[in-house]
Amino acid sequence: MPPPARLLVDGMAAGALSPLDRGLAYGDGLFETIRLVGAAAPLWPRHMQRLRESCVRLRLPMPDEALLAREAAAVSSGLADAVVRITLTRGVGERGYAMPASPQPTRIVAAFPAPAPYSGEGVRLRLCRLRLAEQPLLAGMKHLNRLEQVLARAEWDDPSIADGVLLDAAGRVVCTTMANLFAVIGGRLVTPSLERCGVAGVARAQVLATRDAEVRDLALGELAHASELFLSSSVRGIVPVRSMAETVYVPGPVTRDLQSHWRGLGFPTEHI
């Protein structure tokens, strides 16, 4: 029996993408990166909610959610710990930025093995030089225009540094290249507002829905006074931060409590 197809394009195995797809031409589309545990995807409804809301903002037709679920199950079949990426584009269009009157979106569903868990007592972060541009019309969405993240991630190649903190042009903390950031400051759980830039992560939404947290502008200097710092990521879960640049942190009760919540959702224990 052949192994299951790990990639479907509009439902077809071994499907390829038209070089005229607007997803390539303009980054005209969205994606979701979904952690599976066996056949379960504990945060699936939140992924679908973000995709639905972003489709409205980008005027893309939302695909059928049951179809996406079937395709995600098909591509990840047999993988114990998979990450499924769903990419949705505005499909093939004529040359030019104008949206086609009747778009035929392209749907790509692909499975990858989940990354190995982080080891040690929390991850090391650096501060990126790149400052995120402020574009309220795109802020929050996981769209396909990700050159800023590519350039920011290229700032370091030390494998002991897990991620980089990104500021906006005004010097406010926004997120990291691949996760959202939470800090405990003065006993309060705080996460940056994402009205101007940054991706509103699904794991962040889960934290905000179940914990009392402040969403507000966060100055870089405040991080030095945080008693706890952690990342939230749909792929990695709740990840304690051991250090950001020169500041050292110790995973505390808020972080540990959320890690426990994550295990309760069905995710495996991260060993940090």
Added chain:
Amino acid sequence: MPPPARLLVDGMAAGALSPLDRGLAYGDGLFETIRLVGAAAPLWPRHMQRLRESCVRLRLPMPDEALLAREAAAVSSGLADAVVRITLTRGVGERGYAMPASPQPTRIVAAFPAPAPYSGEGVRLRLCRLRLAEQPLLAGMKHLNRLEQVLARAEWDDPSIADGVLLDAAGRVVCTTMANLFAVIGGRLVTPSLERCGVAGVARAQVLATRDAEVRDLALGELAHASELFLSSSVRGIVPVRSMAETVYVPGPVTRDLQSHWRGLGFPTEHI
């Protein structure tokens, strides 16, 4: 004899793109849109120069220019007036923003019929509501992250409006959704600085190399006092503007002189 292939992917006709290409996943790449007149591409060296410089900025290997020229000729063969789009991506990579250590770039060369010339005494422009985000690390390049242009172009569907003027967050004039903008103000030719956002067009570079023009910040209010306003575009050439929102313009001597220069380069006469 079959018609010539209008599309080559890494030199192969009927080539398709891997759905795992980073050009799709992150918009991690560049493009050039090149107007041909018969077999000639009068601004070819400027396109290659911009592509070369942008490759350095994005750490992409620059393809062989002679190879690109051969492929552009092949896909446009037999078309009297073609537009060739060259797309260059960082190729297939593992999941994640980190650049592959040894990227295998993807090269797509495609030909399209040139658009019909504009008719009438210059084009009508509108003012877009979307404000361009300021990202100096991406400014000037014709990269694949073009969701801002897609959203701005979706602001209107009146076919009598040819293009929309884009401002940055501070209200400075930057460009239009698909061209650069020049104004004659107090007898001086002026075009906006593109250090913070916008695409530094190849036609703009040709104007700047052959005319005495000021490159500076340009306030929206200044456009009301311009004696001439025109667009520069590698596809469209020098396009007089008849109106921008409520302000009416008449094509003047600077515009006409540059249109004449364009004909001297070998481009056909635009009938406006």
